[in-house]
Amino acid sequence: MSLLRSWVESANAPDHPFPLNNLPCGVFSLEDEPRCGMAIGDFILDLAALEEEGVIALPGGSLLDVPFWNEVMEAGPAVWADLRAQVTGLLAEGSASRAEVEPHLVPRAGATLHLPFLVSEYTDFYAGRNHAFNVGTMFRGAENALPPNWLHIPIGYNGRASSVVVSGTPVRRPWGQVKGPDDAVPRFAPSARFDIELEMGAVVGQPSTHGQPVTVAEADEMIFGYVLLNDWSARDIQAWEYQPLGPFQAKATATTISPWIVMKAALEPFRTSTPAREKPLLPYLQEPRPMLYDIALEVGLTPEGGAETVIARTNYAEMYYSAPQQLAHHTTSGCAMNVGDLLGSGTISGPTKDARGSLLELSWGGKEPFPVAGGTRSFIQDNDTLTLRGQCKGDGYTIGFGECTGKVIPALADPYAR
């Protein structure tokens, strides 16, 4: 696959994140109502307006004049492909429709981006081999680093859908119950070990039936697209609360996603396999074809008024389990999946020290502060901005996700003051 040229000139630059090959799905507004749009070059194509004028027509009627992509997702894969085909035709170099389309290009710089879909339920996985090994080593020693089930099950837990916010939303440092190893009793205090987790999110676009597991191949068909995802994590709260039933408030402060859902079709040229299996997987988890994607990822940390330091560079292909494997496992018990469910991949760490997707790993539990512009960090300081970026490199073009960013603002002085 090479660059699809568009009459939107900015979209043709080989490094631009939003060429015609991409067409990611977002929700935007100017001074008006939020609605569906697709990024193209430096613009957003106002799909709601084009649908209203009849330039775009989808079966099932008006799906785009709403502040979420759930209705398009619900319409199914044939409609997803149809929409992509129509928009590709309208924006392609030489398109006869340019005159009627061009008035509906909105400069991206002046638009407000919203959460692109209504999050139905949110599940977070733990499927990065290096991350699991690093965290396990810190907590249990290298010999017992991986839990016995890890190479057999895509371990996951249910997260909190109400925590999901769009890129740019400030994140307030949480309070919580914490207890240090030498404390006799717990305290209620602002988290002192607030962290990120670099993840991808898979957006479920089709439902499954309650009581009926789905195969990995079926799961892949159910996925609408992917976003960048930052699973903000309060490590001190987590350490005290997580036994025996898993993380709870440590993960409920916020989960930031990038504003654009990159549709699966745009990622197709970048499909790649999961790593070699260290132990055979049960048949229900085996992949009929490559199910990961080659997506280069990085994390930037910018102190207030300072310069950004890229603190980690890694790749989504580092995952041990793919999103379709996770989704198939998610349905084994008969659990019904719904349109708008969001699956976090788990933290994506590479094998090297500079490829670790959390500050917990980068600072080795806070014991080895790492350098950033103007100082060092063990965990996030107030007014630090954390930014995730991702891109796929094609033949003369780039597929980007938009930034997934959030500034950590100081904890409330008194969380119960009214």
Added chain:
Amino acid sequence: MSLLRSWVESANAPDHPFPLNNLPCGVFSLEDEPRCGMAIGDFILDLAALEEEGVIALPGGSLLDVPFWNEVMEAGPAVWADLRAQVTGLLAEGSASRAEVEPHLVPRAGATLHLPFLVSEYTDFYAGRNHAFNVGTMFRGAENALPPNWLHIPIGYNGRASSVVVSGTPVRRPWGQVKGPDDAVPRFAPSARFDIELEMGAVVGQPSTHGQPVTVAEADEMIFGYVLLNDWSARDIQAWEYQPLGPFQAKATATTISPWIVMKAALEPFRTSTPAREKPLLPYLQEPRPMLYDIALEVGLTPEGGAETVIARTNYAEMYYSAPQQLAHHTTSGCAMNVGDLLGSGTISGPTKDARGSLLELSWGGKEPFPVAGGTRSFIQDNDTLTLRGQCKGDGYTIGFGECTGKVIPALADPYAR
């Protein structure tokens, strides 16, 4: 508080679960569209019809002609009280409105009951002292039975909202990944240790603000009412999957709730305190007044074609933490709570052997099968029906919840056959 007499005669029997004092909220249908109703005696009051005829009027317009109570909940506590007052007036003995109300009484026996609200997100807690001690003893020995955080935190984990079904829905035995202690590798098989958990569910009727924790008193105000809740649990799946991030597929097969939400106002006379604190709670968890309720609970097991055995009798007052404490803790990190969130109490076991709220405890991990009509049980057998019941005993009246029941049907022969 004594019995409020109604012109609906069946509601005045001292043992009837649905006197005028109760007025629980459900969604029902005949051969038509599901809509909101309240149980009164042997009938359901068709609230949608009364609202349409203007006999009932709520601020904010039509809230009752929908198949869920979420709109009423969203309207807030003043509307909840207003609705109760209007219906109490209409149904009270001597009411002048009887003639216009009576045509809208639907016999309960002929109606279909639906899930009474749209479940936004579902959280399950672990707040029963005896249950935590029993399970901890089985897994870790009596000396280490309670995790170190248990007396300080209402331990909870996020469950799966899509698993929630209304009483009467058959529950299919799940498949899952299991591994016995002597197995070299895991297998994919139907659960052989399928279980119940006897719980109460608190229905959140008002939202909290993202980033802003709420107090226990505020949390109490946010709760609309309570239901019975059966947290179906596959113990063999749970044992293999739950470390390190908590239960996942073991709890996702189904969560059955009773069809009637008993409003907090109906439970007011039965308020009671949590047990004496074994360790002081942090201030944010301290209760300004009694926050539990004296609700007698029981579990019945009925084999296919056989007679029911009541296998456990206990009381909601056994909980160590109340729902308002759980809800307050749920918001500590800034987690936003929404209308329709459901909080499971955790398994409610009493101190004696016949008061244990799960088969895991009743059979002590399967080692001590217990008697039921026609045989014994360690875990649930195919075609067993499990039924939870609850009631509060007032002065000459009873507050009931309706049954919370489900029949376990055999696992799919091949879960991937299409």
